Amino acid sequence: MRKNNLVKLLAVIVVVPLFLVGCSKNQEKITIVGSSALQPLIEQAGNDYHLAHMSSNIVVQGGGSGTGLSQVQAGAVEVGTSDVFAATQKGIDAAELKDYPVAVVGIVPIANKGVGVKDLSTQQLAAIFTGKVKNWRQVGGKNLPIIVINRSRGSGTRTTFEDLILSGKEAVNSQEQDSNGTVKKIVSTTPGTISYISFPYANDQNIQKLSLNGVRPDNQNIPANKWPLWSYEHMYTKGKPNKATAAFIKYVLGKKVQQDLVPKIGYLSIHEMKVARDSQNNITQIGK
Template identity: 85%
Template structure:
């Protein structure tokens, strides 16, 4: 090979890797950690967003609302997702965080199909999760011991459930799991079990969704608080988000996502609500 051709080849080999490195560096990584209840929506929104913005790099992980809030406050991630208001969590300074409510999610008690119960009163549900009712026959079901599966203490779903159902009483000591998906698998396969999961995960025919006081656990009952077991889904940033993060949050709040993707996956748009709920669980009609 002639000397000048070798020189040209070396230049090309040097330039191409530099070009590829430059392209890789143009992607600004957005790490989103926290609520497993919100995870399906943010994962799908992230995938859709990437198709339209190929330079985006969005990584979504669970871990629970407590983890999301603590990590975003520490600056370890760009977004912390949570089912609960930051001000309700110990060790979290909500003044340092920016709150973006992006959806509403319902929470539903579920039981193994073999228990023979489809409805419980709120009082009965509280008695089960505090250990006062221990057999399904006590609530009209089969003669089976009740096995409670609770969520981990960092779970926002657990916080919401206990605030709204147990009214500050302590839950019975029981097995704890940190994700909706794991809870559903255990309830599917274990006779006598009861737990609770968010609506987007409650699409399995093998589980028994439990009505509360004969109100069905469906999205159309949430906007007026007829089904009162629901929570806001929050995306939190530490102060003002960077440009890339702000663009993605705006996308999640866009009409396209709120109107199409949110209900498709099983959530409720924040724009559908007829009531609002504050961090102390006080419910007021919107517009009052």
């Protein structure tokens, strides 16, 4: 009798690990790498999707748009996320990639609350980031040196900001950071600092969001391009995605995410836009 019980116990010990291995093999792993601006939306969408599809395993990482595009092109990940069009990036063959624009995100200049400035002209902002203006007093603020914090090269947010504000001028040498969250923390705690972050990260009362030319940085001003600092958020796959990846992208583009989650986190649905922007930053009216 004892021998039979021992045999049954051993059988359970062997079967359980095999069952667990089988479950792990059946998990539909999707690795998504790239834009830190899009990361909050994809992380939350991935968590929600997993609750309804328990076999899914969605891993979301930052690293910047350049990293996302290069990784998906190399076939190292299922999805590369980007704030910029793949066609604008050196070393990326956009013809190999399939583009899924999933949202629009605003970008806002931010400063430490002690600088004494709440609004800048586009020209003043460009002068600060090219090093021509070095003290806040020169733009109506306090007598305080300006410390520029830039995003790292390869950041889609930086590319968009420089394309739209600097118009080809060289940015001043400055400290560089690779994530929106780190930039926000530095600006909130370091006197004289200025930088820029995407709207979903700009919910901290310890930073000063700067208006541009008297226009407030909010989502209501983006659809008609009244607030010009915005970009599409792209999910790229290398050619046709596999079944699991296609299903998740379809979920992100669906009603639940676009109408509920996108605005909740601070983005705009692409369906709200009244204008379109191409890879050369040309603006056209939608429907014309």
